[in-house]
Amino acid sequence: MPELPEVETVRRTLNQLVAGKRIERVTVRLPRIIQRPSEPEQFAAALEGRTIRTVERRGKFLRIMMEDLVLVSHLRMEGRYGVFTQDEPIESHTHVIFHFDDGTELRYKDVRQFGTMHLFTPEEELVLPPLNKLGIEPLDDGFTLNVFKERLARRTTRIKPLLLNQEYVVGLGNIYVDEALFTAGIHPERTADSLKRPEWARLYEAVRATLARAVEAGGSSIKSYVNGQGEMGMFQHELLVYGRKNEPCSRCGRAIEKLVVGGRGTHICTSCQPLPKQRSGNAAEMKMHDRE
Structure with missing residues (x-):
């Protein structure tokens, strides 16, 4: 999509x-x-x-x-x-x-x-569907670190499904959430309320920078996407983790892994995006969080 x-x-x-x-x-x-x-x-x-x-x-x-x-x-x-x-x-x-x-x-x-x-x-x-419940625009001037935190920081939902939820932040899908989380060094299974202020700052900057770079490159042509002139996007050549399963991480050299988070295929570097043991939780708890 x-x-x-x-x-x-x-x-x-x-x-x-x-x-x-x-x-x-x-x-x-x-x-x-x-x-x-x-x-x-x-x-x-x-x-x-x-x-x-x-x-x-x-x-x-x-x-x-x-x-x-x-x-x-x-x-x-x-x-x-x-x-x-x-x-x-x-x-x-x-x-x-x-x-x-x-x-x-x-x-x-x-x-x-x-x-x-x-x-x-x-x-x-x-004020009517389908636009009436959409969240904040991540490239607008009104999208500040404080606004970002206010909307998300107290949620107990895992951070990846939360970023994919269009009622909080609009426009983010599987590709750019994976890329932003990697850039920020945050594991996608971390819950939003577990992130510290420096992590929120890194994630905020990663979301904006990733999207800005992708817009500049004309988007990512992963499957069939072309613009109105039939031209492909070029950002797929700059992706750091998405679609790069088993390839070496550009930072540490460890193989990129693919797992499922919230029902979505997810690409991460487990070395650069560690999951703190005290926040790992069990599978049932994770599923409950994702429904919030």
Whole structure:
């Protein structure tokens, strides 16, 4: 699933490609992609004649802003946007097409068919699902060390599942949580309330730095991710632990290990990310923590 850096890259690319374009009509080829309004015909009719002003992002969601409407789009596992001329062949699994009056088209393709689109009036999208319960943005100015600690530090949940929970910090997924925890030297099974202030400071800096570097590199193309111009991200070449099972740690040389934390495959260096014995707990206790 695309995480914050990938969605931010798509946002920037789409801003270059479609901002200022006027929608002439919309073709919905797979109705279940459209979640709001309930009828795809209403969705298409509402967008006719609208001009895209800008493309914004909230967490892993795109917000396509128009004069008096906001289209909230989630790419889920393999959703992708691309801009084409109207005479170019339509690829398989293309489910929604925005036809512009200049002869170009914005096409949404989704092999897994898990993506969603919601239509709202401006600001309504922020108080209704799916955006209403999202947490803080880790690259915003308001994301400070104190705010980070206030939201998470007293939780007894293990730190990796907590960072993956979009109600606390948005945009983080499996790749960047593994990378940030390694950079900060924190074992993913540590509970949030066990971390000391220096560890919170290291984790805060690691989250921001990892995401900033990934955005600069255009995200990570681990599976099928490409931006709106069909270009791959390059951050996968800079990953320190994710996807590097059995490879030597870049710091200490010990082999990277893969374990499961909160149901997610997790890559760590057990030497650089030690788990204090007094905090290890038993399996039943860990499962209870993850449900908090």
